[in-house]
Amino acid sequence: MTHLSTNVIITEKKDGSPYESINKVEGSETITSKHPDYIIDESKLAGGSAELLFFPKNESEIITIVKKMKEKEIPITISGGRTGIVGGAVPFGGAVVSTDEMTNVTGFGYDESNQKYFVRIQPGITLDSLDDIIKHKEISEEQNIGETSWVTKFKQDSKTYMFAVDPTEMSAAVGGAIAANASGARSYKYGPMRPWVKRMRIVLANGDILDITRDQCKAENGKFVIETSDEKLEITIPNYQMPKAKNAAGFYSEPGMDVIELFIGTEGMLGFITEVDLWIIPTVEGLPTVMFFISEEDAITFVEKLRADEELDVEYMEYFDEHSFNLLKSKSDTTPALANLKTLPPDIKTAVFFEVVSSDETLEEVILRLEEIAEECNSSIESCWSAFDEVERENLRIMRHAVPETVNGIIAKRKNEYPGIHKLGTDMSVEHKHFREMMNLYRESLEEHNLESATWGHIGDSHVHVNILPRNLEELELGKKLYKKFAKKAVEFGGSVSAEHGIGKIKAEYLVVMYGEDGVNQMRSVKNALDPLTLFCKGNMFD
Template sequence: MTNRIVAIKPDDIDLSQVKTVIDQSEITDTYALYLDDESHSFDGAVEKIVFPSNEAEVAGIMKLAFESSTAVTIQGGRTGLTGAAVPLGGTAINLEKMTNLLYMDYTKDEELYSIAADAGVTLEDLVRAVTTKNLVALENKGTENQQAALSKFLEEPDTFTFPVDPTEMSAWVGGIVACNASGAKTFKYGAVRDWVRRIRVVLANGDILDINRGDVIAKDGKFVITMSNGTDVEVNLPSYKMPKTKNAAGLFSKPDMDLIDLFIGSEGILGVITLVELGLHKLPANIMTVMAFFPSEDDAVDFVYDIRAPESIVKMDFIEYFGPNAIKMIKEKASSAGVTVPAMKDDTKAIVFFEFSYVEEQMEELIMALEMVLNKHNTSSESSWAGLDWTELEKMKMVRHFIPETVNGLIAQRKAEYHKVHKIGTDMAVPDEALRNYLKFYRSTLEEQGMEYVIFGHIGNNHLHVNMIPRNNEEVEQGMNNYMTFAKRAVELGGTVAAEHGIGKLKRAFLEAMYGASGISEMQAVKLAIDPKWIINRGNMIPVPAEFS
């Protein structure tokens, strides 16, 4: 075990054939979408956009940018909500041409299959290839052991998948690693971090790191990177304590951490991820998916506490929540769309949406145990919508999406009259014991103000999204003030200001509220050690020092 890694010197390469767009009228017209992300919060600008096809080209581009001290913004699928992929000058490197599946591997002692891909492969394409075993692209790729792993995988009778399910399946695998993405099933399977086996990263100067999980472990809170020119770079890890919750805020830091985890979730500020190897998991043979309808919010929250307790024999894959205002949106949207939501009553005040897997011989015992908990909290299986197949799950997901569809429609209408109007969606998570009080804090604050809002999300991880829906420009300011109030309260309770969406350019003030000025300085020191000219993803996560701005 070592805390040292030796960087690989990049090959000299001819970049004359790399697709490059420099004409400003073409950038602002044909490539306008490359100046934005799903936050729609910044007016992007860039001197040029380059589209490398492989790691060698990425390294060559970075080397030139380093030599000229040119700012570089790394772009994945631009599905983020924090402005992280929006360039504010310099060069944008878009990885959309890096779309190859690379190899399959198998770790015998863990009985774990894994698949490697270029950073530009979409999660949707990777999952489809794995679940259907349509892996012709991997034939004759990789080492002999990796080719043997592919043959073994293709003979497996079971279906496998990548178990972490970020909501946006069009995200790219490089992006989901850079942001440590998560989703509903993070409740059972953890975030993307837990499934990353290997990455390759191009550093600011063009040097390349090949990082396998378990190979490089911090010693005394420090890593050493030997650059290709022989110089040693010491990376001192931040000393702050991370929250014991789902978390995507700031650089990962623990005294004895793996080097790979420093780059996962770093939002691209430390280097360009070019290769990702992700672990796979066997799909369960049987699932039951349920929307349970409750007469009160307290009943729903108490049900969540009981069903996720360690002694519960019903082990959930995910647990989602929809509050009273969300239910109003579901009813209105379902009515206009001609969709029936089975078993939902007029007096339903909260919904808990969940899924669990089972084997046939356990089913009766699990159903009886679930019924007891439902009855305890004033509902029942007869008063719930349940399904036993993937088709029914998709119907329930459609109903779930009625909420963001409605919110986005309201925002679009209001923005036409009030330019500053935008959705203000929280991303905080708190420890288990704080869930009840934090939810009540959300509701009491917003009800007192008369702010229009809706609450829904990943209640299994105590990670509820509050979407504030401003009616005018003044309420936008109120909503942003609320965001800081909610962030500070989450931190007081031992939680995080960003559980899954990250920090990007939008939420830097909230990160400081979480870790303080000293924590920000420690992150800046890590960045400066690895990127001494501060060229990569300037403005993301942490402020740019005055000498580079």
């Protein structure tokens, strides 16, 4: 085990597997023609290439790959589910190391001090697979951690369990979700990946292993000391001010921070995650609902009142603006789950999706309270839609996902005429007190320049995605200028230029907008201390 003391952590040195035994593909032409999915991600960033593609099965094979690539000075791009939209998994030369074959559950235990179960897994398992394993309790006695049979107790427990973080793309790999500090609708209540990581094993750039358990090693005087088999590394954590709003941009920094935080949200730049322990919790039963409004102002007021109500336990709040709502209506004839939209009054302009925790005993009380709030916001509980069974839940899920799918379809058609065109989707958050002003800026700027758009997202976190849909290349350039304007204002309002998607290779310029050149240089110093050859994920966040 790794020795931990105050702000000092000592690495493990471990032998790797024979290089020849590792599953690999060699040659850029072969990789491009036969394995093209590994040189692109959902960002569709063009120009990806790689000379080597590895499919390790375990930590020992990763150690060997890292040491070999270091020896040959070949950069490594870590490849998880490739669901990211900022180009973080797109390689520009070098080696791609995929976690596709690292999908095992390796342990299951219970932390008595925290009174929580945790699951130990390899990084390639997807979030939806993890959900199924936990929900159906597909854990064996061989995976039990400790002398007490926690697996048996878990299976005998009548409650169902869940992993609380729910990124929109549940086919994301767990390792990638940690690397991006991913989040989703439920981040309003449960936060992003960061607090749900109990422990991690990480292969560093020299092939040593860090085994980090939360709360065992914390910074002192702004520093960590990592004693590797080669040298003693002194890591100075950045001293910039982190935003108060939801954030997934840049390296985390906080006085006295836990060393585990250094490797969450750093986009694979500091090491290769090989195993993680994640907290799980009992599943919460709620009432998924969509409430309709005649104006944006009323919808925001409704969210503010839900957020302030101490009696209501809200899981999430999601918003769709008038343009998004019109896109939904346009699909109502061809999508059965959206057919009822045609029955809504014509003055309905916006919608808020939300879920309030309830039980058979509390449901009536919850509905009465929601009715009061709705009436205060010029809406009505009678015109809302709630999901009381699985079919209705699925219809609401389809409704929530129909807008981004429709937007992607519109852009795909426009690419036929303008191949260089793409949507511009913001990922910015602000402090709650500035949200109305930020929404006004979005709307007024887009209307002034007659740009087509659709806005939706995590309004509970004051974090919505403004999607600009350019109709030609001139509008694309105009949209880029507005994007930078929005980013500067988000930072001014105590927010983030990237609240959940990260920075990757596409949004590097906005990292400077947020932290300044000095802040980015502090991140570089951390990177250089741990990975002086820039072995891991070259080009992410900064050059």
